Amino acid sequence: MTTASAGKTTKKHLSADVRRERLVAAALRVMKRDGIAAASTRAICAEAEMPHGAFHYCFRSKQELYAALLATDINIDLDAAWGAVAPDATPAGMLRALLHAYWEAVEADPEAQLVLGELVNLALREPELHELPAWEHRAYLDKTTAYLERFGQEADLEYTVPAADLAQMLVASFSGVISAWLATRDGETARVSLDHFADLFATLTRPRG
Amino acid sequence: MTTASAGKTTKKHLSADVRRERLVAAALRVMKRDGIAAASTRAICAEAEMPHGAFHYCFRSKQELYAALLATDINIDLDAAWGAVAPDATPAGMLRALLHAYWEAVEADPEAQLVLGELVNLALREPELHELPAWEHRAYLDKTTAYLERFGQEADLEYTVPAADLAQMLVASFSGVISAWLATRDGETARVSLDHFADLFATLTRPRG
DNA sequence: GTCTATACGTGGATAGAC
DNA sequence: GTCTATCCACGTATAGAC
Numbered sequence: 151m152t153t154a155s156a157g158k159t160t161k162k163h164l165s166a167d168v169r170r171e172r173l174v175a176a177a178l179r180v181m182k183r184d185g186i187a188a189a190s191t192r193a194i195c196a197e198a199e200m201p202h203g204a205f206h207y208c209f210r211s212k213q214e215l216y217a218a219l220l221a222t223d224i225n226i227d228l229d230a231a232w233g234a235v236a237p238d239a240t241p242a243g244m245l246r247a248l249l250h251a252y253w254e255a256v257e258a259d260p261e262a263q264l265v266l267g268e269l270v271n272l273a274l275r276e277p278e279l280h281e282l283p284a285w286e287h288r289a290y291l292d293k294t295t296a297y298l299e300r301f302g303q304e305a306d307l308e309y310t311v312p313a314a315d316l317a318q319m320l321v322a323s324f325s326g327v328i329s330a331w332l333a334t335r336d337g338e339t340a341r342v343s344l345d346h347f348a349d350l351f352a353t354l355t356r357p358r359g
Numbered sequence: 360m361t362t363a364s365a366g367k368t369t370k371k372h373l374s375a376d377v378r379r380e381r382l383v384a385a386a387l388r389v390m391k392r393d394g395i396a397a398a399s400t401r402a403i404c405a406e407a408e409m410p411h412g413a414f415h416y417c418f419r420s421k422q423e424l425y426a427a428l429l430a431t432d433i434n435i436d437l438d439a440a441w442g443a444v445a446p447d448a449t450p451a452g453m454l455r456a457l458l459h460a461y462w463e464a465v466e467a468d469p470e471a472q473l474v475l476g477e478l479v480n481l482a483l484r485e486p487e488l489h490e491l492p493a494w495e496h497r498a499y500l501d502k503t504t505a506y507l508e509r510f511g512q513e514a515d516l517e518y519t520v521p522a523a524d525l526a527q528m529l530v531a532s533f534s535g536v537i538s539a540w541l542a543t544r545d546g547e548t549a550r551v552s553l554d555h556f557a558d559l560f561a562t563l564t565r566p567r568g
Numbered sequence: 569g570t571c572t573a574t575a576c577g578t579g580g581a582t583a584g585a586c
Numbered sequence: 587g588t589c590t591a592t593c594c595a596c597g598t599a600t601a602g603a604c
Contacts, residue, residue, distance in 0.1 A: 185484040275394040283542035326531030333492040
């Protein structure tokens with residue numbers, strides 16, 4: 151303690167790491183609320199209750215913030231969404247439950263999907279960020295594939311196409327339903343589509359042996 | 360002819376309508392090349408070889424240009440893509456041909472998909488533009504539904520789900536495959552997904568009677 | 569390490585000459 | 587109707603005081 155203000159609950163002298171975290175969180179809030187275009191470095195610092203100058207000793211550039219945002223898991227947490235799904239139903243019922251669990255998370259936070267879309271679009275334009283959407287997509291596919299394989303073992307099922315192919319289709323159809331829903335906000339239609347997809351994907355399973 | 364320069368091939372005194380067209384076309388070129396963020400009114404006017412001031416007596420604001428862009432059919436022309444598909448194959452073969460025809464158009468012009476995504480994301484944020492993606496999506500669904508019904512009649516098929524539901528799934532799965540491909544640029548995987556989808560959707564058809 | 573002030577470019581939009 | 591010059595707000599980034 152070299153100063154006399156040791157007892158004050160001052161917010162100064164935060165480490166650069168915690169500042170980075172707060173800036174990332176603040177950026178996400180601003181983007182969800184007002185869109186990525188409104189998330190200037192000034193707006194983000196204001197949201198984080200930091201002076202504007204703080205930005206550039208936490209990030210060398212704004213692109214670095216974008217990269218940090220894409221590295222955090224903005225997307226739905228598959229483990230959380232699928233953790234509660236009962237593992238002993240029929241394949242069709244199982245897949246329906248899976249998709250509905252995921253869908254609830256989407257409808258609970260539409261802004262997250264909007265921001266994710268904006269961020270991915272932006273990254274696809276910047277050569278330095280282009281690999282990030284690819285990585286995120288790959289991670290999603292891997293998680294889905296692993297889940298399908300685990301489920302196949304537990305329910306004593308096998309798939310008539312490679313599990314990776316089925317994962318691709320699951321992810322693609324879900325992503326497409328989200329896009330449609332963001333435009334129309336018609337949740338009923340989205341659910342109908344998901345149910346149909348679940349029934350279709352169930353036809354790609356059969357008892358093992 | 361009130362001036363002495365009657366013989367010159369001057370580009371002046373264009374009607375506001377043709378200027379609007381040229382600005383919209385120029386905007387699309389700039390966006391495809393450099394992304395929507397780089398498509399400033401200045402850049403667009405330069406691309407259209409017009410002075411910057413021309414912009415604001417063709418459009419009251421930049422939002423008006425966005426609206427004009429979304430009104431033009433940036434998306435794949437379904438009639439053109441599907442016109443060449445042979446109508447006498449099996450349902451699965453027919454659907455494969457359909458999806459492949461569409462997919463060729465996507466891979467032939469990836470930038471169009473990037474711009475479309477950027478434009479839709481932008482419109483979803485602006486209350487005044489929010490209805491445009493909904494309209495475009497609706498138009499796409501209607502066209503797909505009409506096509507499915509026509510195909511059903513010609514091939515003497517019926518669908519085990521409403522044609523509108525099937526159209527939703529076609530559009531959603533396709534849109535999802537595009538998203539994945541934009542991130543990964545893995546055309547082989549995209550085609551595998553599309554073939555699987557075609558086979559699945561074929562199971563939703565049966566001979567009429 | 570922290571923050572203020574500022575530099576510098578660019579954005580959309582407009583006023584007013586022609 | 588057409589175009590030039592300009593306005594003003596805001597973007598990222600940095601210099602330099604504390």
